[in-house]
Structures are given as C-alpha cells and as structure tokens.
Amino acid sequence: MKQVDYIIVGCGLASIAFSEQLRANGKSFIVFDDRSQQSSIVAAGLYNPVILKRFSEVWKAKEQLDLALPVYKKIEQDLKIKIDHKLRILRRFTSIEEQNLWFNASDKPKLEPYLSTQLVKNTNEFIDAPFGFGEVLHAGRIDTEELIHAYKTFLKENQSLVESRFVHQNLKVSSHGVSYENIKAKQVVFAEGFGVKNNPYFKDIPLNGTKGEVLVIKAPNLNIDFGIKSSVFIIPLEKDLYAVGATYNWTDKSNIPTEEGKQELVNKLKTFLECDFEVVQHLAGIRPTVKDRRPLVGQHAEYQNLYVLNGLGTRGVMIAPYVAQKLYQFIENNTPLDSEINISRFN
Incomplete structure (x- = not known):
C-alpha cells in the first residue's frame, strides 16, 4: 500500500492550487485525473480585478491577486515555464455614457487602483472604436493550457499522478482515513469541476454548470x-x-x-x-458555476475526511489559490471557512 496525506481528484486550476498548498507545507499527495473536464483548459486565463460589464469590483480582488500571483511565479520557477503574461486590457466604449460610467467608477476607492483615468484613443484601422477605450491596470493572462500540461508532467515525474477515472464506489472511508485501491490517505479533496455531478458524496451541492x-x-x-x-x-x-x-x-x-x-x-x-x-x-x-457566484468549499456532513473544492466559475485563475489556502487552513488548523464560500451556506 502507498501511503500519502492527501488524495486529490481532478487536475484543473483548483487541484493545482491545492497541490501547491500541500507542497509548501511538506504534505504528500497523489492526484487522479481522467481528462474528462475541459473548463480549465479552454479558459481564457485572464486575471482581471474588474467586472467590465458593470464597471464593478471583482469579489475580494485584491486578496485574490495578492495570493495568486506569487503562486504562479513559484510554479514558473519550479517547473521552468512561462505562464504569467502581463497584459493590457482595454474596455471598448460604445457611447459617451459608458465613458462617464467608467470615470465615475474610477473614483471609487476599491476600483481606483485598477481603472486608468486616461482615455485611450483608438489608432487601429481594423477596430471600430470611435469612443475609445478604458484601460484596466494590474491585469494579465495565465496560460492555463501550458500550466496544466506542465504540472501534469511534473506530477508524473514525481509519481504523483494517476491518469485514470476515479471510481468513487471503490473508496473506503473510515474514521482513521481512507483507502482507494493500493493507496491509503488521511484526506480526500474532490476538485472535479462539473464532474462532481457524478460524485455520490457531493453530487447534491448546488453547482449549475x-x-x-x-x-x-x-x-x-x-x-x-x-x-x-x-x-x-x-x-x-x-x-x-x-x-x-x-x-x-x-x-x-x-x-x-x-x-x-x-x-x-x-x-x-x-x-x-x-x-x-x-x-x-x-x-x-x-x-463550474454557482447561483450566488461564490465558490463551493467545505467538508462532507457525514464523512469528516472528505472535502470539496469547486465552483470557481469564470475567474478560476484568481480564485483558485485563495480558496485552496482557505481549505488547507480549515483542514490542518481548524481555521473556520468564510460563510461566503462554505458549502454549509446552502444547508
């Protein structure tokens, strides 16, 4: 039997962020992935602290960015890859009214660091933008495809990846830990994205997709x-x-x-x-979207060593390191989960 601290099911943004928490704290783990979920791979990978449709702040934008960017930098260094690409993002205005809404939003304390007050004029003949652009500051793109590919290679090299379907019915759970085939672990974290709908332990969490x-x-x-x-x-x-x-x-x-x-x-x-x-x-x-646009993080009501890390929605590259840290602190240090992300909010 192989013994590890954690089994992680799934290998998308949530799983990688939680794996980084475990690596930073000297915990052993093994990841199961069957390539059935595509949301992380097809994601644009933008980290953008502003909701550009409404010119409003992303939930906990500063806290998320402060955590996420060092995580991706460390992955770049450890795996010798380039995934964090700083990127100017320009919001195209369709009217004078939108320009005014932008400048009004830039006066708000939480948005002021992220919205430039300099109107950007269009100089590209192939773009129709007579009202110009507003520039988002401190934005960029994580190459999620390269991240996931490189991270899986890294896990394989360390004998920490099993590329097969995780059969939930074969998981044996006791008060002392869990066992799955030839693996014993203390905890299981399910980071399956929309695939959680096939998970008998967490299939009823309110994940819309x-x-x-x-x-x-x-x-x-x-x-x-x-x-x-x-x-x-x-x-x-x-x-x-x-x-x-x-x-x-x-x-x-x-x-x-x-x-x-x-x-x-x-x-x-x-x-x-x-x-x-x-x-x-x-x-x-x-x-993996949720009706209240908040992640789904927490512990199974009956099986105390089973956990879920899901519901990252459309901003996974920003949210994943934040919720991964929260879940790790909850499991290892009994730090209470924020009510906004705890799955118990739907009980």
Missing part, C-alpha cells in the same frame, strides 16, 4: 498586443493568433463545440473587428 465556447482566430492584419473587452474578449496569443470568447449556455452540459456557439462569437466579433480572420480552433467546456 455553464457551457462556454471559445474560438482561436488567425488575423494577420490586426496586430495588437493588448486584450480588448467589448461584446466579446479578444486576447492575443502568438503569431497572429487570438482567443475570442466566450459564450454562456445554461442548458447544454456537453463539452462539444456547437455551430450556434461559433456563429454567436463570429457575429459579435464582426460588430467591431474590421479585418479578415480565419477560425483555426473551436473549443468548449463546462464552467
């Missing part, structure tokens, strides 16, 4: 090194490639890209992009 579709386009004439938020996001990747997203579908729970999703993104893109482009990739995934 929202399908998102994104495109990768090739636009040689566009030539921008900043992100644009309008009716859709445009995010520069490399060599004339840009990510475009995203859709929100609350009924379709499959990871299959749809023609309807593709057309929605293309049509919205054409409202302000005035150069030719080619769709070179079309991806889809189910975001």
